[in-house]
Amino acid sequence: MARFDDKRRQFLQFAAFSAAAAAWPGVMLAQAAKMSNAPSGTFKPDVEIELTAREATVSLKRGATTKVFKYHGKLLKGSPATLSELPGYLGPTLNLVRGQKVRIIFYNQLPEPTVAHWHGMHVPQKMDGHPMYAINRGERYVYEFEVKNPAGTNWYHAHTHEMTATQVYQGLAGLITISDEQEQKLELPGGAYDLPLVIQDRRFTADNQLRYLQHGMQERIRGFLGDTILINGQIDRTIPVKTRAYRLRVLNGSNSRIYKLGWEDGTPLTAIGTDGALLAKPETFPYIMLAPAERVELWVDFSGRELGSDLVLYSLDYHGVMPHMGGGMRGGRSGEGRRGGGMGMMGGGLAQGSKFPLVKFHIAEKTSESPQLPTTLASFKRLLDRDVANPDKPIRIGLSMMHMSPELNHRSFELLAAAESEKIPVNTIQKIRIFQEDHGMRGGGRRGMEDTADMSGRGGRRGGGMGMMMSMAHPIHLHGQQFQILSRLIKEQHGSGYETVKDGFVNNGWKDTVLVMPGEEVTIIKPFQEYTGLFLYHCHNLEHEDMGMMRNFLVE
Ligand code: C2O
Ligand code: CU
Numbered sequence: 242m243a244r245f246d247d248k249r250r251q252f253l254q255f256a257a258f259s260a261a262a263a264a265w266p267g268v269m270l271a272q273a274a275k276m277s278n279a280p281s282g283t284f285k286p287d288v289e290i291e292l293t294a295r296e297a298t299v300s301l302k303r304g305a306t307t308k309v310f311k312y313h314g315k316l317l318k319g320s321p322a323t324l325s326e327l328p329g330y331l332g333p334t335l336n337l338v339r340g341q342k343v344r345i346i347f348y349n350q351l352p353e354p355t356v357a358h359w360h361g362m363h364v365p366q367k368m369d370g371h372p373m374y375a376i377n378r379g380e381r382y383v384y385e386f387e388v389k390n391p392a393g394t395n396w397y398h399a400h401t402h403e404m405t406a407t408q409v410y411q412g413l414a415g416l417i418t419i420s421d422e423q424e425q426k427l428e429l430p431g432g433a434y435d436l437p438l439v440i441q442d443r444r445f446t447a448d449n450q451l452r453y454l455q456h457g458m459q460e461r462i463r464g465f466l467g468d469t470i471l472i473n474g475q476i477d478r479t480i481p482v483k484t485r486a487y488r489l490r491v492l493n494g495s496n497s498r499i500y501k502l503g504w505e506d507g508t509p510l511t512a513i514g515t516d517g518a519l520l521a522k523p524e525t526f527p528y529i530m531l532a533p534a535e536r537v538e539l540w541v542d543f544s545g546r547e548l549g550s551d552l553v554l555y556s557l558d559y560h561g562v563m564p565h566m567g568g569g570m571r572g573g574r575s576g577e578g579r580r581g582g583g584m585g586m587m588g589g590g591l592a593q594g595s596k597f598p599l600v601k602f603h604i605a606e607k608t609s610e611s612p613q614l615p616t617t618l619a620s621f622k623r624l625l626d627r628d629v630a631n632p633d634k635p636i637r638i639g640l641s642m643m644h645m646s647p648e649l650n651h652r653s654f655e656l657l658a659a660a661e662s663e664k665i666p667v668n669t670i671q672k673i674r675i676f677q678e679d680h681g682m683r684g685g686g687r688r689g690m691e692d693t694a695d696m697s698g699r700g701g702r703r704g705g706g707m708g709m710m711m712s713m714a715h716p717i718h719l720h721g722q723q724f725q726i727l728s729r730l731i732k733e734q735h736g737s738g739y740e741t742v743k744d745g746f747v748n749n750g751w752k753d754t755v756l757v758m759p760g761e762e763v764t765i766i767k768p769f770q771e772y773t774g775l776f777l778y779h780c781h782n783l784e785h786e787d788m789g790m791m792r793n794f795l796v797e
């Protein structure tokens with residue numbers, strides 16, 4: 242009964258403003274939000290936070306200060322440890338505990354509409370920061386949810402209609418840590434030994450202001466790539482450490498850049514957590530691929546390192562993620578190829594996939610006490626075919642970029658729409674297949690544009706009149722509950738690129754974002770429990786997201 246009423250209300254709400262919303266999103270959406278954001282009388286928060294999005298100036302480089310958008314937090318109720326500040330432009334870290342009831346009173350003091358999304362968190366539709374709930378300057382939105390996620394590292398960021406990329410770029414992002422009882426028993430490195438590591442790339446003007454895209458369409462298709470790396474919202478980071486173990490919470494908070502994390506001296510990386518939770522047990526990797534929005538928690542042990550020495554975390558060389566061109570580009574080198582050595586090179590300096598240092602750890606102090614790496618971490622139940630509602634009929638998410646338009650199942654984003662195939666019965670577990678629709682691209686050993694300027698486009702001719710067809714790596718994110726990766730299948734190799742990334746995927750554990758390489762097919766299993774309504778799924782290359790590579794699932 243309650244479900245029916247809810248659904249009906251939802252339907253009326255959608256019907257009331259969907260037509261107008263399409264024409265004039267800012268105003269209409271804000272009105273819809275006002276109808277739905279009154280704090281509820283029955284919700285008794287354990288934690289209450291006032292969060293304001295506003296303009297700010299921060300000192301990032303020598304000389305002039307930089308104008309940014311910044312989340313400002315104020316704790317109204319709860320333990321003082323609930324909010325911790327990072328020194329740069331990022332919002333306060335929200336340190337939450339599983340089971341807590343959280344109220345966030347969100348104020349918009351920006352000169353444009355915005356909405357906040359709690360990436361990775363399992364919350365009801367109205368609390369999820371869907372773009373339909375954007376508010377205008379001067380307005381507020383009250384979020385209330387219970388923390389249902391297990392211990393791990395999530396984040397929050399703007400999710401405004403067609404403005405997510407620019408708003409996140411200007412600073413609207415922050416970390417969320419979640420702790421729970423099981424995790425506390427592990428006694429992982431805490432306090433000063435639990436380090437956030439948010440990696441972002443930016444570009445600056447001569448007077449120290451953030452510079453966004455320059456070259457129009459080609460650059461949007463590739464996504465923004467900056468030439469300056471920021472760690473926790475700061476440039477040139479050296480982190481002093483002791484000779485002991487640390488817990489490193491790494492988030493790729495970049496718009497489009499994919500990092501291949503690796504230590505300068507070849508030491509393997511030890512992962513203890515992925516997007517949504519701790520792993521069942523630690524796993525080691527020669528390097529780890531971290532696409533936009535992905536998180537990985539690392540166990541880093543500096544014991545045995547020499548006092549005064551440095552250890553640098555790099556993004557290592559790789560290739561094969563940038564656009565492969567099909568039809569329309571035949572006949573040799575295109576303008577793009579000539580201009581900047583391929584799309585990967587555009588943007589001055591740091592090509593996607595080139596090698597550069599991220600952050601330096603300086604061994605500043607000797608200590609003999611260091612915790613031991615636990616052999617098991619979190620309980621984990623692998624989801625199998627017998628758990629899912631559709632073992633033989635996976636939901637399909639086809640990734641395509643035809644005619645310069647990145648799409649999902651050949652559809653663009655529609656704010657409040659879900660197609661028949663996007664309707665999912667609540668309280669089911671679904672198998673979902675995410676794959677590249679790059680059939681126009683069988684170019685044999687042809688490599689990506691970033692490798693060579695070889696775009697003779699043999700594959701394009703076989704596209705059968707599909708026009709210009711491109712394939713590139715897409716980090717695909719699904720809102721709502723975390724999922725598990727069932728399989729990764731490379732159906733078709735585009736040159737040797739895959740070999741340079743394939744050992745860096747953390748495929749076990751709970752994920753909410755997965756990098757799908759050109760020619761690849763990834764099958765996941767995802768629960769859709771408890772909450773009905775519209776939940777987004779999209780490419781987390783933020784330029785792609787804003788270009789419409791996003792859709793809704795309607796859970797009902
Ligand atoms: Cu990081 Cu739709 O979100
Ligand atoms: Cu999200």
Ligand code: CU
Nearest residue numbers: 715780782785
């Ligand atoms: Cu994409």
